[in-house]
Each structure stands twice: as structure tokens, then as C-alpha cells.
Amino acid sequence: MAPAAATVSPAPLQSTGDDYTAFCEALHRLSGIDLSQYKRPQMERRLRAYFARKGIDRLTDSLELLRRDPAELDALLDRMTINVSQLWRHREQWDRLEREVLPELARGGRVRAWSAGCSYGAEAFTLAAVCLKAIPTAGVRILGTDIDRRMIERAREGVFSDQDARGVSPAELERGFERVPEGWRARDVLRRMTTFEHGDLLRMRPAAAAHDLILCRNTVIYFAEPIRDELHARLAHALRPGGYLIVGATERVASPADLHLEMAYPFIYRKA
Ligand SMILES: C[S@@+](CC[C@H](N)C(=O)[O-])C[C@H]1O[C@@H](n2cnc3c(N)ncnc32)[C@H](O)[C@@H]1O
Structure with missing residues (x-):
């Protein structure tokens, strides 16, 4: 909206x-x-x-x-x-994930990912579809959380409009989604990889090294800067060494070195 x-x-x-x-x-x-x-x-x-x-x-x-x-x-x-989202939002990041980040993470055999501020699930389901293509044999678990309970209910339905799917080729969509009157519905293979929970990022205290990959995109833009920086610190803490934090294409981590993060690619940080 x-x-x-x-x-x-x-x-x-x-x-x-x-x-x-x-x-x-x-x-x-x-x-x-x-x-x-x-x-x-x-x-x-x-x-x-x-x-x-x-x-x-x-x-x-x-x-x-x-x-x-x-x-x-x-x-x-x-x-x-502001729950705006879409499938394959910021395409360059998904291409980078598919080619470089996911194959590297999957060397451990499993990938535990978190879509932090997932809205109605487009980001989590895009990640599931990209994992299916890039690392089909890895065990992938994707958690989506959002402060807005109505968005979590929608995310659990896994149904996206044609507007959500704009710019995505039918071939890419059909691997993970089926045509329904409302638009595109995530197939069971993607649903099995994803779970959605209500959660306020400003109160959540994720365990150390609990995740291999965290996407926190387009969620901190309205946070006051000290709040944003504290959140980034908690997200970095929740990554295992070698894990990745992905931020939105207009965002940045203020002092990455203090959080043991280095920018591996634009808007993609790797934890040392
Ligand atoms: C613009 S959407 C971004 C969705 C997705 N990450 C993307 O980039 O397409 C921002 C989401 O952040 C959520 N949000 C805002 N404040 C939050 C908080 N304190 N904790 C968790 N989610 C929050 C909103 O409810 C909204 O669904």
C-alpha cells in the first residue's frame, strides 16, 4: 500500500x-x-x-x-x-543468493533462514523457491515473523496476486507455485519449508548463532536509528559465523565491523 x-x-x-x-x-x-x-x-x-x-x-x-x-x-x-512486498523483490539479491550465497551455505547440509519482517510471506516463499532451484538436496527451514498478525495469517495461506508476481517469468513461478483464481498459490514443496509466527523484532531475543541466513529488508526504514542499530546487532548475534544478513536495497548496517560483519556483496553482509 x-x-x-x-x-x-x-x-x-x-x-x-x-x-x-x-x-x-x-x-x-x-x-x-x-x-x-x-x-x-x-x-x-x-x-x-x-x-x-x-x-x-x-x-x-x-x-x-x-x-x-x-x-x-x-x-x-x-x-x-506498510506491508508492501512482492515475489522476487530486489531481483539482483535473489540472483546473488542463488549463484553464490546459498550454494556456500548448503555445504553444511542444511540452511536455517529467517525472514524478519516477512509481511504476507512473499519474501519467505521466494526464498523457498530459490532454494528449491539452487540447493535442491539441502534441508531448508525458513521462519517468517512479523508484528502484524493479519499478515502472518495471510502468509500461512501462501497465496499471491498477479500483482505480487509481476516481473517474474511463468517458468520461474511454476516450479514453486500453481495457478489459482486469485493468482499463484505456493506448492506443498515450498510450504513444507516455511513456518510463520507472530513476533515483534524489537522485543525478540533470538539465540546466538541460531541462523545461517537472515533477511531483514524494508522493515527498519521507519525505525529510529539507535533502534535500527540495536536490531542489526541482535540479528548479527543470531547469525552463525559464515552466515549472511541481507538488508533492503536502500539500507545499510551502520558499523558492520563492530558486529563482525563484512559486506560481501551490495546489501549482503557475511559474518566473520
Ligand atoms: C515493507 S514490509 C517488508 C516485507 C519484506 N521484508 C519485503 O522486503 O518485501 C515491512 C514489514 O515489517 C513489519 N514490521 C514493522 N515493524 C515491525 C516490528 N517491530 N517487528 C516485526 N515486524 C515489523 C511490518 O508489519 C511489515 O509487514
């Missing part, structure tokens, strides 16, 4: 006292999502623009509506957590 439209008059975008903080606390209690961890200027602007379009100027004035109507809460979360 697109970010909130910017065509709103400036007046409603100004802060009204600190209703922002009060709103974040109430939303946290209501939904479990803690917006105070995100970059305030962007998040506040988007929230105010969203509610201004509904004629609500004080953020806290929206709370009664959100408590009363689950559909309103859903619509807000849809807009704020």
Missing part, C-alpha cells in the same frame, strides 16, 4: 500538545504495535494526514473510533505498518 498522501494542508500536521505520545501509548495497549519506536517525524506526519482526511485533528480523538470499530483499527494499521 502507498504511504499516506502528502496533499494535505499544513495545519492539521502540526502537533496539538503531545497528543502523539498519548496516542502511541493507547494504540500500543490496543494493538500491541509500539509506534514510539519509529521515526517520529515521518510517523506523526502520516498519522496526522490520515486522520485529517477523516476530519480528526487531535490524534487522541480517534481512539474511541479505533476501540469501537475493529475495521477502522485494521485500516489504520494497514496504512502505518
